[in-house]
Amino acid sequence: MKGEEKLWSILNDKLDTLRAGNRLPEAIRVAETVLDLAKRTFAEDESSLALSYEKLGQLLDQCGDRAAAKAHLLKAHAILDKAKPPDQRALFRSARRLAFLCDNLGQSEEAIRFYEKAIAAGTQLEDLPYSDLGTMLNNVALIFRKSGRQKAAEPYYLHALQIYEKQLGPAHADVASVLNNLAVFYTNERRYAEAEKIHLRALAIREKVHPPTHPDIAQSKCNLAVVYHSRGDYPKAAELYRASLKSWEEATEKPPKDYEIVAANYADLLRSLGKVRKAHQLEVRVRKKCRG
Numbered sequence: 001m002k003g004e005e006k007l008w009s010i011l012n013d014k015l016d017t018l019r020a021g022n023r024l025p026e027a028i029r030v031a032e033t034v035l036d037l038a039k040r041t042f043a044e045d046e047s048s049l050a051l052s053y054e055k056l057g058q059l060l061d062q063c064g065d066r067a068a069a070k071a072h073l074l075k076a077h078a079i080l081d082k083a084k085p086p087d088q089r090a091l092f093r094s095a096r097r098l099a100f101l102c103d104n105l106g107q108s109e110e111a112i113r114f115y116e117k118a119i120a121a122g123t124q125l126e127d128l129p130y131s132d133l134g135t136m137l138n139n140v141a142l143i144f145r146k147s148g149r150q151k152a153a154e155p156y157y158l159h160a161l162q163i164y165e166k167q168l169g170p171a172h173a174d175v176a177s178v179l180n181n182l183a184v185f186y187t188n189e190r191r192y193a194e195a196e197k198i199h200l201r202a203l204a205i206r207e208k209v210h211p212p213t214h215p216d217i218a219q220s221k222c223n224l225a226v227v228y229h230s231r232g233d234y235p236k237a238a239e240l241y242r243a244s245l246k247s248w249e250e251a252t253e254k255p256p257k258d259y260e261i262v263a264a265n266y267a268d269l270l271r272s273l274g275k276v277r278k279a280h281q282l283e284v285r286v287r288k289k290c291r292g
Helices: 004-022 026-043 049-064 067-084 088-103 108-122 130-146 151-170 173-186 191-207 217-228 236-249 257-272 276-292
Strands: none
Touching: 004 049, 026 049, 026 173, 049 067, 049 088, 049 236, 067 088, 088 108, 088 130, 108 130, 130 151, 130 173, 130 257, 151 173, 173 217, 173 276, 217 257, 236 257, 257 276
């Protein structure tokens, strides 16, 4: 090993120690030195140079300087992207980091592009946790929904469901969570028949794998109630709102925000049926419950 390469390796070890100890200002100073050394030592297409850009970018991101972090991470990714043969694991890690960063910066189109690259690389890795791909697919779907491109979102929810079912089987709690997201999407799109079918499947799984007072069951009952409420099937909606509220009340002394949302939906339903007094009584009871 040449002298400068050896020094680069020693400083890298020091950098990792500082970062592990959360000594970020010192780590950044060392990372800047390591990057300067890497620029002098390695060719423009070497993975060691990409690593130096990447480590400094990560540290800057940790310190909240996302714009500077992005510039360094983009340089690292450009090097990895040109490598022959491609290192799919390194590409996945780099693209995912940039996707999350761009997403946090509100740069939606860039975020989608890097999520897509990360997903493409991730599907080449046999040992990648299913949840890593599922999270990214869900994030892309959310970006599309927020930007009014609902039709573009659906394939990502379906792809996530396919991955979870393949890894976990059709009756796993995590599969139910993906089904819930898909059904909420269908509800928002007013595709109520599809939403009902998917919510019923999610609820059946959750009732099988969780105790009766589990919050996921309360969530599923509320979401299914919203479907019935939205299409005018008030008796079914009311029954499920009551069941959801009961689950929350039995689960904890001071229910979370979701409990208040269920109660507000049920109160709206009661008022639409002319049961104003009953709606008011419900709201008073919920306020007392939430204040503990």
